[in-house]
Amino acid sequence: MGLTAAVIGVGGLGAPASLALARAGVERLILIDDDVVDRSNLHRQILFRDADVGRSKLDATVDSLRRAGLKTHLDPRPGRLTPANAAVIDGCDVILECSDNYATKFLAADVARLRGLPIVHGSAIRFIGTAFAVSGAGGPCYRCLFEDIPPGAQAGCDVAGVVGPICGVIGALQAHLALTAAYGTLISLDGLRDELRVRSIPARAGCALCGSSPTIDAIDAARYHPVEAEEN
């Protein structure tokens, strides 16, 4: 399959997603991350071993996929997707957004839309996770679902924790959605109830990114900060 996928974040979601894509035979994986392996990652970041603690996640991911003998060409790109660094995804056919923070999720959504690239978003925290695939041709998009970045500090997996298998399921679903191009489909997993819900999300006409008169027509760094918290 002559497909190039860019995986933003090779952590809890990016590891199973990368493995599934490589095993599915995608031609090239662009891997984007700036973090190092922490011991607390190991329960969910399935490509890493104890000996990888302290190493760059990219190096450890590349070594792990190479050990598996996969033919996929690996293209590690150290760094983060930032408003000034959208070129880090250059050359991909599809984006897998496996990041752990809202700013990157919204930025990736905007970059994908402005470049006309399909993107599959993934999130997981505690016992819940979601995967959502967006077409390169337009909405429904992530901003149809959530209009803007929540205010205040977020509780990420490092603080709130996440159940390892939830990440495994969501990361694998992201790879699946990228390969099946099931756009507009939101899959959510509630691990406490063992419920998997599949919803078809309609596009919102008033969406700032993909609606009939979009207001987001360029990447503006000021947009990727939390919206002002209301005073209480």
Added chain:
Amino acid sequence: MAVIVRIPTPLRSLTGGNEEVHVEEAGTVSDVIDRLEVKHAGMKDRLLDDKGVRKFINIYVGEEDIRFLDGLRTAVKDGEQISIVPAIAGG
């Protein structure tokens, strides 16, 4: 009978940890939120701002996002399930 509101994890601090709250005598989603506020003070502010439902929160009646129904005026019936779905980060 009542409508059943599914409370997401970040808001369960307001419901004493309960993941479901039953709300009686509510005709619309707006009524449901008012009743929730009476039972669990602070809930309304977490869900709404002066323009309506906060931008990073979705409210579903059954399987339908209220933005595609009548918004806060969307009618609710006894036995129906209302889900509050905030954006989540983490990976």
